[in-house]
Amino acid sequence: MPRSIQLATPRPSYESLVKQLRLPKTRQTELLAIMKNQVDDHPGALRGRILLVTKEERARNLADVLGAQLGVEVEVAEGRKVALSALRRGDFTVVLIDEAFADLDLPATEAILLDAGLAVPLQINVALSGARRIVREVRAALLRREQEITMARRAAAEAIENELSITVAGLLLHSQLALREGEPIPDALRKKIRAVAELSESIRASLAEQKELAS
Amino acid sequence: MPHQPADPNSVFLNIPYDDEFRNIYIAYVVGLYQLGLVPHLTSEIPGGKRRLDRIFDLIKSCRYSIHDLSRVELSSNPAATPRFNMPLELGMTIAWAELSPESHTWSVWESSPYRLQLSTSDLNGTDPNIHYGTAEGVLSELRSFFVFKNAPTVSQMLNAFSLVERKTNKIQATAGTNNLYSAAVFKDLCFVSLIAANSE
Numbered sequence: 001m002p003r004s005i006q007l008a009t010p011r012p013s014y015e016s017l018v019k020q021l022r023l024p025k026t027r028q029t030e031l032l033a034i035m036k037n038q039v040d041d042h043p044g045a046l047r048g049r050i051l052l053v054t055k056e057e058r059a060r061n062l063a064d065v066l067g068a069q070l071g072v073e074v075e076v077a078e079g080r081k082v083a084l085s086a087l088r089r090g091d092f093t094v095v096l097i098d099e100a101f102a103d104l105d106l107p108a109t110e111a112i113l114l115d116a117g118l119a120v121p122l123q124i125n126v127a128l129s130g131a132r133r134i135v136r137e138v139r140a141a142l143l144r145r146e147q148e149i150t151m152a153r154r155a156a157a158e159a160i161e162n163e164l165s166i167t168v169a170g171l172l173l174h175s176q177l178a179l180r181e182g183e184p185i186p187d188a189l190r191k192k193i194r195a196v197a198e199l200s201e202s203i204r205a206s207l208a209e210q211k212e213l214a215s
Numbered sequence: 216m217p218h219q220p221a222d223p224n225s226v227f228l229n230i231p232y233d234d235e236f237r238n239i240y241i242a243y244v245v246g247l248y249q250l251g252l253v254p255h256l257t258s259e260i261p262g263g264k265r266r267l268d269r270i271f272d273l274i275k276s277c278r279y280s281i282h283d284l285s286r287v288e289l290s291s292n293p294a295a296t297p298r299f300n301m302p303l304e305l306g307m308t309i310a311w312a313e314l315s316p317e318s319h320t321w322s323v324w325e326s327s328p329y330r331l332q333l334s335t336s337d338l339n340g341t342d343p344n345i346h347y348g349t350a351e352g353v354l355s356e357l358r359s360f361f362v363f364k365n366a367p368t369v370s371q372m373l374n375a376f377s378l379v380e381r382k383t384n385k386i387q388a389t390a391g392t393n394n395l396y397s398a399a400v401f402k403d404l405c406f407v408s409l410i411a412a413n414s415e
Contacts, residue, residue: 030389031403
């Protein structure tokens, strides 16, 4: 086994190495955005506010600790009325409902969950859980949400791509058939149909390339 | 038997796929790209063939290999069992390099100088590369092992490592998997390591 290996120069180019990876263009764009700090570094990084619904006495202290650790504003609601009013006033990223509250007032909990909108609902036993655990649970829930959103976006992109492939294939077929028809076509129209056929062929090839890279 | 010539820039990474190895793994990927080399993992290869065949195909397709035995130890599961996969792959690689010395060069990497003598005494007389269990150690050893003109400095390599390491959680989250060693995340790590290498 040698102590060192002399590598030949020049080294492979950036372009050839990227090509070798065969990473879909869409993922390359996502990763470039991450590297250029256009996306939060920490999954589950919080934006917006948290609504903490609890009757616990130390709720205010807990809200301060959570706010400091998660870097967001935490609003405390001690009952149904205050919670619903807070939810109507503004968007929350997370609605944390104390299990003790939920056990005591199930209809109120259901009403709060119904009004929570896009906020991530979480139930946690405030009396038994330390702030660290609550922070961890909030981050994990947000990470799960983020992963679900990513997967949903991918599925939507795939559906659009499939739809587009079918439409483009139809366009290509019809334009090629029109060009092969026995009946004479005015030159200007023939030119336009040919342009449509060429454009469809180019989109079809580009879609096929993307599909191959993604597979 | 005739075989496809090995890619002159490819490196087979025989490493443990565990959480404790995270930073060392990232350092290997980043460091190899900094040196213009291309790392490969067994998880990259699609299924279909027997796992052992796939591993052997990968070894044969790579010009170099790095066998990191620093975490070869007893598993923590009940009935603690030694982890044999990596030594087995090292054995396959040594046999291949003996049969085809011009096609393959292997190296053993460890976290401390004398561990190899205890774990694999048959390799006595082989100098392992020691990374002391740190990312900086990996980068420094990679740079000493793979030598080329105008190679980046260890400090430049460390900057690239820090950049990629900071982004790794986000990459995993957007890849939709917690498995850092999955083919998808590995590919992503390769791409961002390339970006980091190119931005130096």
